[in-house]
Amino acid sequence: MKTYNSFLEFENIPCGVFVLDKKFNVAFWNNEMTRLFDITSKEIIGKNISRAVFLDPKSNPYLPLNIISCIDGSIGSIFKSAIIRNSNNIDTLVFISAKFFKDDQEKRMMAFVTDISSEITCKSTTESDFAFLNDSPISKIIGNDERFINLHRLIELASESTANVMIIGESGTGKELVSNAIHYLSDRKDKAFIKVNCSALSESLLESELFGHVKGSYTGAYKDKIGKFEAANGGTIFLDEIGEISPMIQVKLLRVIQERVIERVGDNKEIKVDIRIIAATNRNLRDLVTKGIFREDLFYRLNVFPIYTVPLRDHKTDIPLLVSHFIEKFNQQTGKSIKGMTEDAFRIIMDYCFPGNVRELENAIEHAFVLCNKPLIDYDDLPQEIRSTNSRIGLCAEVKSENYFEIRNVKPEVSISTIPFKRKLITKEVIENILQHNNENRTETAKILGISRVALWKKMKKFGME
Ligand SMILES: Nc1ncnc2c1ncn2[C@@H]1O[C@H](COP(=O)(O)OP(=O)(O)OP(=O)(O)O)[C@@H](O)[C@H]1O
Numbered sequence: 001m002k003t004y005n006s007f008l009e010f011e012n013i014p015c016g017v018f019v020l021d022k023k024f025n026v027a028f029w030n031n032e033m034t035r036l037f038d039i040t041s042k043e044i045i046g047k048n049i050s051r052a053v054f055l056d057p058k059s060n061p062y063l064p065l066n067i068i069s070c071i072d073g074s075i076g077s078i079f080k081s082a083i084i085r086n087s088n089n090i091d092t093l094v095f096i097s098a099k100f101f102k103d104d105q106e107k108r109m110m111a112f113v114t115d116i117s118s119e120i121t122c123k124s125t126t127e128s129d130f131a132f133l134n135d136s137p138i139s140k141i142i143g144n145d146e147r148f149i150n151l152h153r154l155i156e157l158a159s160e161s162t163a164n165v166m167i168i169g170e171s172g173t174g175k176e177l178v179s180n181a182i183h184y185l186s187d188r189k190d191k192a193f194i195k196v197n198c199s200a201l202s203e204s205l206l207e208s209e210l211f212g213h214v215k216g217s218y219t220g221a222y223k224d225k226i227g228k229f230e231a232a233n234g235g236t237i238f239l240d241e242i243g244e245i246s247p248m249i250q251v252k253l254l255r256v257i258q259e260r261v262i263e264r265v266g267d268n269k270e271i272k273v274d275i276r277i278i279a280a281t282n283r284n285l286r287d288l289v290t291k292g293i294f295r296e297d298l299f300y301r302l303n304v305f306p307i308y309t310v311p312l313r314d315h316k317t318d319i320p321l322l323v324s325h326f327i328e329k330f331n332q333q334t335g336k337s338i339k340g341m342t343e344d345a346f347r348i349i350m351d352y353c354f355p356g357n358v359r360e361l362e363n364a365i366e367h368a369f370v371l372c373n374k375p376l377i378d379y380d381d382l383p384q385e386i387r388s389t390n391s392r393i394g395l396c397a398e399v400k401s402e403n404y405f406e407i408r409n410v411k412p413e414v415s416i417s418t419i420p421f422k423r424k425l426i427t428k429e430v431i432e433n434i435l436q437h438n439n440e441n442r443t444e445t446a447k448i449l450g451i452s453r454v455a456l457w458k459k460m461k462k463f464g465m466e
């Protein structure tokens with residue numbers, strides 16, 4: 001039996017850590033696991049993990065939670081709350097984070113178990129703990145909700161192709177994080193990644209920012225300047241707040257997409273560019289198209305591969321994980337060593353609607369760091385607008401979800417059959433997602449996936465989707 005010297009540094013940390021081998025026998029079990037379960041490492045190492053009872057806190061009465069079957073090999077991770085029942089029948093509420101990894105070509109699973117029964121602590125259950133196993137850019141996007149697993153998959157798919165991607169979602173939902181992940185997972189990761197906020201500049205400044213200009217082309221153009229499209233050559237350009245661009249810039253952008261050439265302002269020399277375009281918006285672009293504000297042809301060309309980010313109120317179960325993540329981040333930034341949050345503070349956070357999504361949660365924790373001198377963030381450390389009932393009611397009354405889904409029912413006019421997808425990534429969720437985007441049209445879905453209709457049918461049959 002292989003000994004796990006590499007995990008010995010986890011022996012005494014204040015968080016339960018265990019490692020399973022491919023047969024789900026325990027290969028490492030630290031002291032906190034012994035405390036939680038009242039089972040020593042001597043008793044369990046080499047034995048099946050089923051000896052340790054995990055229960056589903058959402059069931060009533062509690063049903064066993066088979067942590068092994070939660071971890072489908074294709075998903076590779078779980079983040080969920082569970083109840084541990086020890087040998088004396090004492091229950092403890094915990095948060096379990098687990099991930100598959102490979103060691104000497106053998107598949108194994110490592111799990112962190114945090115006791116959250118008395119207080120929410122940041123001890124050691126954030127994704128960053130797994131950084132040494134997998135520091136994929138996707139791991140920076142925290143979320144354990146089903147929609148996040150789907151989001152992670154779509155990011156992987158998008159990074160495999162050079163199709164234009166449109167990221168759609170409310171402010172603060174991680175659109176920029178998604179664009180980062182797509183670029184840094186793609187073949188272009190060592191080339192430029194240029195971000196442009198399209199709403200921050202006037203029309204003429206944005207034009208010169210994107211396309212560059214030649215000396216004397218307008219007052220203030222003292223010398224030649226290369227634009228962001230040229231700077232991004234070979235790499236990726238991220239056009240944030242794309243819904244804000246003027247009709248003139250829309251025409252010029254359409255030309256870049258169709259002909260892959262640009263001209264600097266004041267010059268008519270064509271310059272070839274090889275760029276991958278990722279755009280983002282928090283507006284309902286379809287609506288802007290209907291109102292004549294956004295060109296329909298441009299919309300279809302940018303919206304080849306739409307990705308929707310999720311408002312925080314729709315994945316509140318991820319709040320504990322996000323809180324831990326931000327506490328750890330600000331501990332590192334400020335040198336403080338805040339351990340977590342009191343129950344009072346945590347209840348307020350869980351009850352709030354977060355119109356500003358994850359960014360607002362992050363800001364709230366940062367605010368609390370300024371005030372908090374104790375090991376746990378308390379109610380009083382949180383921003384006033386989150387604590388005050390009146391402001392909460394006011395802020396949350398206005399929260400409504402954009403009907404972005406309308407977009408899904410519109411069929412793209414451009415041919416997207418050329419996007420190369422890696423076949424191993426064509427999973428059930430991916431097929432479901434693409435079918436949904438295409439009005440359940442299988443011919444279109446097969447085309448997007450780059451497989452034949454028959455191959456799609458076979459895959460759907462295999463996944464029991466008929
Ligand atoms: N799922 C997440 N996991 C970790 N951090 C997140 C997540 N979502 C958002 N954040 C953090 O929240 C902040 C806002 O995210 P980001 O800038 O990507 O949002 P956005 O959708 O681009 O917002 P906007 O539309 O306002 O530009 C960032 O600090 C980001 O790191």
Ligand SMILES: [Mg+2]
Nearest residue numbers: 172175176240
């Ligand atoms: Mg943004």
